[in-house]
Amino acid sequence: MRLFFLKSTLPYDLIFIVQPKFNFEAIESIADNNAAYNLLDAVADSLALNSYAVIDNFLSDQESLDCLEILKENKEQGKFKKAGIGTSNQYQINRSIRGDEIKWLDESNLSAANQVYMDQINAMMRFFNRSLFLSLKDFECHFAHYPTGTFYKRHLDLLKLSDHRVLSFVFYLNPNWQQGDGGELLLYLSENDVEKTVVVNPLLGRLVIFRSELLEHEVALAHKSRYSITGWMLSQFKGTTFL
Numbered sequence: 154m155r156l157f158f159l160k161s162t163l164p165y166d167l168i169f170i171v172q173p174k175f176n177f178e179a180i181e182s183i184a185d186n187n188a189a190y191n192l193l194d195a196v197a198d199s200l201a202l203n204s205y206a207v208i209d210n211f212l213s214d215q216e217s218l219d220c221l222e223i224l225k226e227n228k229e230q231g232k233f234k235k236a237g238i239g240t241s242n243q244y245q246i247n248r249s250i251r252g253d254e255i256k257w258l259d260e261s262n263l264s265a266a267n268q269v270y271m272d273q274i275n276a277m278m279r280f281f282n283r284s285l286f287l288s289l290k291d292f293e294c295h296f297a298h299y300p301t302g303t304f305y306k307r308h309l310d311l312l313k314l315s316d317h318r319v320l321s322f323v324f325y326l327n328p329n330w331q332q333g334d335g336g337e338l339l340l341y342l343s344e345n346d347v348e349k350t351v352v353v354n355p356l357l358g359r360l361v362i363f364r365s366e367l368l369e370h371e372v373a374l375a376h377k378s379r380y381s382i383t384g385w386m387l388s389q390f391k392g393t394t395f396l
C-alpha cells in the first residue's frame with residue numbers, strides 16, 4: 154500500500170559529472186583509467202540500488218549540439234512520425250497518452266556526432282554486462298521531439314516480456330532549458346512502499362538511465378519544443394526481437 158506521496162528534486166549525489174571529451178571506450182584498453190572506471194562503477198551502483206542514474210556532460214556541449222543539429226535536419230526533411238503506443242497489431246497513436254514524434258537512428262548512415270554517442274552507449278553497455286552481470290546484447294534509439302503542449306503520461310517501457318528492453322536511456326538536447334519550460338522527466342520510485350518522485354530536468358548533455366521493467370515515469374507537459382535521443386539496451390539482438 155502506498156502510504157503517502159513525497160516529491161523531491163534530484164538528489165545531488167546521483168548526478169555524475171563526466172568531463173567533456175571523456176571517452177568510455179578507453180576503459181576497454183587502459184586498465185588504470187580510474188576516473189572512467191569509477192564513474193561507470195558509480196552509475197552501475199546507482200542502477201542496482203536506485204534503479205536509475207543521471208550522467209551530466211555525457212558528450213561535450215559541441216557534440217551534443219551537433220546531435221541536435223542532425224535531429225533538426227531529419228525533422229526538416231520530414232522524417233519524423235507521430236509516436237504510438239503498444240506494438241504491431243495493438244499499435245495505436247493516442248495523443249492523450251503521448252504527443253511526441255520520433256525518428257529511429259539509421260545506423261548505416263550515422264553522422265560523426267551520433268557515432269560518438271553510439272560508441273559511448275556501446276562501451277557503457279559492455280561495462281554494465283561486466284559489473285552488473287547483465288547479458289545486454291544490443292541497443293536501439295530514436296530521436297524524439299515533444300512539440301509545445303505535448304507530454305507522455307505515466308507508463309512503463311516494458312509492456313510485455315517479449316519486448317527485451319532492460320535499460321532505458323534518454324539523452325537530452327535542450328541547450329537553453331529553463332525552469333518553467335516544462336518537459337521534465339518524472340521518475341516514480343518506490344521505497345518501502347512509499348512513493349517518491351524524482352524530477353529530472355532535460356538539460357543539454359544529460360543522460361538518464363533507468364530499469365525498463367521497474368520504473369514508471371512520465372514526461373511533464375512541454376511548454377517549449379523538447380528534444381532528445383531515447384533508447385533501450387536489449388537482452389536480444391535487434392534482428393531477433395521477434396523471437
Ligand code: OGA
Pocket residue numbers: 297305310323337338370371372381383
Ligand atoms: C519514452 C520516455 C522519457 C523522456 O520515450 O518512453 O519515457 O524523458 N521518454 O523523454
Ligand code: MN
Pocket residue numbers: 308309310321370
Ligand atoms: Mn518511457
